[in-house]
Amino acid sequence: MIRKLSCGVSAVGASMFAATAAFAQDAGLQAPAAVEPVTAAVDKGDTAWMIVATVLVMMMIVPGLALFYGGLVRTKNMLSVLTQILAVASFAMIIWVMWGYALAFGGDANQFISSGKFFLAGVTPDSTVATFSEGVSIPEFVFVAFQMTFAAITVSLVVGGLVERLKFSALMVFALVWLTIVYFPIAHMVWYAGATPETTGLIYGWGALDFAGGTVVHINAGISALVGALILGPRLGYKVEPMAPHSLTMTLIGTGLLWCGWFGFNAGSALEANGSAGLALINTFVATAAGVLFWMLTERLLGHKGSLLGACSGAIAGLVAVTPAAGNSGPFGAILLGALAAVLCAIFVVSIKPKLRLDDSLDAFGIHGIGGIIGSIGTAFTMLPGLGGPGADDYDLGGQLGIQIMAVLVAIVWSAVGAAIAFFIAKMVTGLRVAPEIEREGLDLGEHGERAYNY
Amino acid sequence: MKFIIAIIKPFKLDEVREALGAIGVAGMTVSEVKGFGRQKGQTEIYRGAEYSTNMLPKVKLEIAASDTLAPLVVETIQQTASTDSIGDGKIFVLDLASTTRIRTGETGDNAL
Numbered sequence: 001m002i003r004k005l006s007c008g009v010s011a012v013g014a015s016m017f018a019a020t021a022a023f024a025q026d027a028g029l030q031a032p033a034a035v036e037p038v039t040a041a042v043d044k045g046d047t048a049w050m051i052v053a054t055v056l057v058m059m060m061i062v063p064g065l066a067l068f069y070g071g072l073v074r075t076k077n078m079l080s081v082l083t084q085i086l087a088v089a090s091f092a093m094i095i096w097v098m099w100g101y102a103l104a105f106g107g108d109a110n111q112f113i114s115s116g117k118f119f120l121a122g123v124t125p126d127s128t129v130a131t132f133s134e135g136v137s138i139p140e141f142v143f144v145a146f147q148m149t150f151a152a153i154t155v156s157l158v159v160g161g162l163v164e165r166l167k168f169s170a171l172m173v174f175a176l177v178w179l180t181i182v183y184f185p186i187a188h189m190v191w192y193a194g195a196t197p198e199t200t201g202l203i204y205g206w207g208a209l210d211f212a213g214g215t216v217v218h219i220n221a222g223i224s225a226l227v228g229a230l231i232l233g234p235r236l237g238y239k240v241e242p243m244a245p246h247s248l249t250m251t252l253i254g255t256g257l258l259w260c261g262w263f264g265f266n267a268g269s270a271l272e273a274n275g276s277a278g279l280a281l282i283n284t285f286v287a288t289a290a291g292v293l294f295w296m297l298t299e300r301l302l303g304h305k306g307s308l309l310g311a312c313s314g315a316i317a318g319l320v321a322v323t324p325a326a327g328n329s330g331p332f333g334a335i336l337l338g339a340l341a342a343v344l345c346a347i348f349v350v351s352i353k354p355k356l357r358l359d360d361s362l363d364a365f366g367i368h369g370i371g372g373i374i375g376s377i378g379t380a381f382t383m384l385p386g387l388g389g390p391g392a393d394d395y396d397l398g399g400q401l402g403i404q405i406m407a408v409l410v411a412i413v414w415s416a417v418g419a420a421i422a423f424f425i426a427k428m429v430t431g432l433r434v435a436p437e438i439e440r441e442g443l444d445l446g447e448h449g450e451r452a453y454n455y
Numbered sequence: 456m457k458f459i460i461a462i463i464k465p466f467k468l469d470e471v472r473e474a475l476g477a478i479g480v481a482g483m484t485v486s487e488v489k490g491f492g493r494q495k496g497q498t499e500i501y502r503g504a505e506y507s508t509n510m511l512p513k514v515k516l517e518i519a520a521s522d523t524l525a526p527l528v529v530e531t532i533q534q535t536a537s538t539d540s541i542g543d544g545k546i547f548v549l550d551l552a553s554t555t556r557i558r559t560g561e562t563g564d565n566a567l
Contacts, residue, residue, distance in 0.1 A: 242506040244499060304500055313502060350503035363502060 042128055042137055049273035050142045056264025057149035061089045061156050064261050068254025068312070069160055070452075071247040072362050076442025077164045078246060078452035084168060085156045088175050092152040095179055100151055101144050103184035105192055108199035114188050120144065131271035138271060146268060151183055153265075154217045158419075160364030161225030164235050164243075167434050168447045173426040178224065182418035183216075186411060190216050208407035209383065209400070211280065212269035214324025214376040215411040222369020223412050224419035226360060231423045232432060234359030236439050248308050255312040259288055262319050266326035279390070280326035284319065287338030291318020294339040298346035313349065314342040317367050321375035328379050330388025337382055341374045373408055380404045456551035456564065457525035461516040462490065462544040463536040468514050474535040475518070478527055481567065484517040494542030513544060519554055521564050 066085040070078050092100070097120055107116025117123060123144065128137035155175050162171070190210050192201040203215070210216065235243070245251060266284045270277035295314025296306035304310075318338030322329070325337055349366040360366055380401040383391035426432055433439075438446030445451065463471060468485065475483065489510035496509040520528050529546050537543050556566040 239504075242508075243504070244501055244506050307500070309501055354503045354505075 041135060042139060043272075046131070046136065046138050046272045046274075047142060049277070050138050050146055050268060050271065053264035053268025054142065054146040054149055056261045057146070057153060057268065058261075060258050060261030060265065061149070061153045062086050064254050064257030065153065065156055066254070067250045068258060068316075069163065069362055071250030071252075071254060072245040072309075073163050074243060074442070075246040075453065076444055076451075078444065079450055080168070080443035080447055081159065081163050082452070083448055084159050084163075084166075084171050087168070088159065088171055089152040089156045091172060091175050092155050092179055093148055095176065096148040096151050097144070100179060100184050101147065103180070104151075104187040105143075105147065108194040108196070110199060111202040111205065112189060113185050114192055129271075132276065133272060133274070136272060143271075147187070150213060150217060150265075151179060151187070154183055154213075154221050155179055157217070157221035157364055157368055158225045158228060160362035160368075161229040161360045162232055163361050164443065165232060165433055165439050166228075167430050167432060168443075170426040170430040170432045173429045174228075174422050177425050178419060178422035181421065182224065182415050183220065185418075186220055186414060187216050189410070190407070203407045203410060206403045206406065207400070208403050209328050209379045210324045210376065210407070211326040211328050211379075212266045212323045214320070214372050214379065215407055218320045218323060218368040218372030219376060219408060219411045220372075220415045222365045222367070222372055223415040224422075225364030226358075226369060227416055227419040228423050229358060229360045229365070231420070231427070234357065235361065236436060238359045245309065248312075251312055252308065255315050259284075259315055259319065262288075262323075266323060270327055276327045279329075282331050283322050283326050283329055283334035286331050287322035287325075287334040288315050288318040290335045290338035291315050291321070291342040294342040295346045298343050299350060302347070302350055304350065310346065310350075313363070313367060314346065317342045317345040317371045320368050320371035321378065323372070324376045325379040325382045328390060329382030330390070333382035333384070333387040333389050336387070337375060337378045340378065341371045344374055345370050373412075376408050376411075377401070377404050456554060456567070457520050457522060458549040458551040459516075459518045459520060459525060459528055459532075460547040460549070461518070461532045461536070462488070462513050462546075463516065463532070464538065464543060465512055465514045467536045467538075468516075471516070471532055471535045474531050475528065478531055479524065480518060480520065480528060482518075486515045486517075488513050488515045492542065492545070511542065519551055519567055521567055 062085060066082045069085065070081045073081050099118055101120065102116060102118040103113050106114040106118065109115035123140050125139065125141060127140040129140050129143040130137045155178065158178070159171065189201040189203045190208065191204060193204060194200040197205055208215070237243070262284055263281055267277040267280040270280055291314040292311045293314070295310045295317060299306050299310045318341060321337045321341030322334050325334060329337065345367050348370055349363050353360070353363070353366055380397060381387065383389040383395055383400065384397060385391050385393060385395065423432070434443060434446060465487070472483070489512055491509050491511060494511060496507055496511060498505055498507045516532070518528060525548065529548060532546055553562060554566040555562050
């Protein structure tokens with residue numbers, strides 16, 4: 001995604017209070033003297049599509065991800081998962097408008113972080129953000145909101161490694177630190193195009209391809225969940241007591257909502273209602289379909305029955321893998337990518353993980369981490385014209401592959417170190433894990449004083 | 456009076472209830488229960504995590520019957536609920552000390 005900001009508002013004199021004042025007024029009442037003439041054309045079709053895409057990503061979080069994860073835990077922890085997802089996503093939204101957007105996309109500073117527009121200072125209904133096409137832009141508030149949902153879902157995904165034992169308060173502290181030192185810098189590094197190479201995001205500057213967030217969202221969330229699961233330790237009774245999902249019906253509903261919402265996530269990342277969005281749309285269908293079928297096929301080859309949970313997991317693996325490739329692949333490249341991700345994630349989750357002492361409870365690492373790595377590296381291949389990709393005839397596979405691998409490694413190291421720091425701080429402040437009696441009783445009653453079901 | 460407890464396969468419930476109704480059984484209590492006997496349990500696998508369930512779902516019937524009707528009740532349940540395979544269940548018969556109908560205070564066979 002090209003994120004070259006062409007803000008139509010003078011930065012001079014724009015302070016936090018000025019922005020607050022602007023919010024307090026009707027759009028039509030804003031002082032026109034503060035607004036320079038807008039040069040880039042804002043298309044109503046693009047704007048309408050991006051607003052729809054933004055709310056589609058919102059639907060992925062609540063109720064999509066909440067139900068997907070919630071169905072996979074035991075009855076006694078259902079409500080805690082729903083609450084954690086709802087609250088941590090909400091918290092991310094508030095942080096995003098205070099300093100998240102500022103640090104990720106706020107303005108030129110260096111290759112690792114942005115700076116400017118804290119508390120959205122200077123952003124008005126007239127300010128715009130450039131898209132991929134020359135001379136086309138979308139309203140900056142729409143872009144702020146669209147990117148806000150990405151930050152919110154990424155931190156929510158981390159919950160998948162931590163359920164059934166993490167304190168609610170610990171999640172909130174973790175989110176505060178982690179978004180600030182991990183998510184915002186990585187989003188900047190991968191997606192921010194500054195005025196000069198020194199202020200352009202490090203990974204973006206290398207020319208790494210990440211259409212909708214393979215590194216920023218999925219590797220980032222997957223690795224952080226892995227680190228969290230290791231620090232937190234396994235659930236009481238892990239591998240001794242049955243911990244079967246309490247409702248795969250809920251998980252299927254969540255899967256469907258995630259898949260539908262993902263069209264906003266991937267096709268919305270084109271930032272325009274155009275052919276690139278159309279390409280991302282079809283790829284998000286077929287890669288996911290391949291993921292569903294190939295996960296079930298892998299289960300059969302491993303000697304198990306083809307399962308609904310496998311099919312849902314395969315859908316997510318396919319969606320994750322196609323995320324960086326959505327607009328950087330032809331439909332058949334996307335099918336290959338979705339299938340490959342499903343097979344490798346299934347082998348890890350079904351065959352390798354049970355042998356480890358790792359309790360990545362809902363496989364946030366096994367699916368988002370591994371699927372994200374496969375997708376991000378695989379995007380170098382799906383670009384190939386021979387696979388129907390949009391790469392030019394002189395497309396340099398080797399060079400791009402090297403860049404993709406470097407981008408993946410930076411994302412892994414940054415998120416692993418940052419997540420460890422964030423979990424450490426959360427542990428200092430809150431103790432991280434609920435008391436054993438609460439864990440046995442269930443987090444629903446112990447942490448929230450409610451049950452998910454009363455019948 | 457006898458108190459008859461029968462553990463049967465859940466899908467046989469309607470058939471048994473109809474057969475018992477036909478021989479004059481006026482009421483029964485039914486609960487969903489779990490248990491094990493000779494029948495093996497089943498294995499569930501969720502993303503590679505295997506759980507073997509030793510307890511299988513069954514239906515428990517509780518019927519109070521007069522001494523004259525009781526043998527017929529046992530025979531009817533046995534014949535209706537049988538599928539000739541393990542896991543069909545069991546029938547227990549206990550002596551029943553007393554029965555009282557709450558609404559009227561009637562006791563004994565009159566309360567059945």
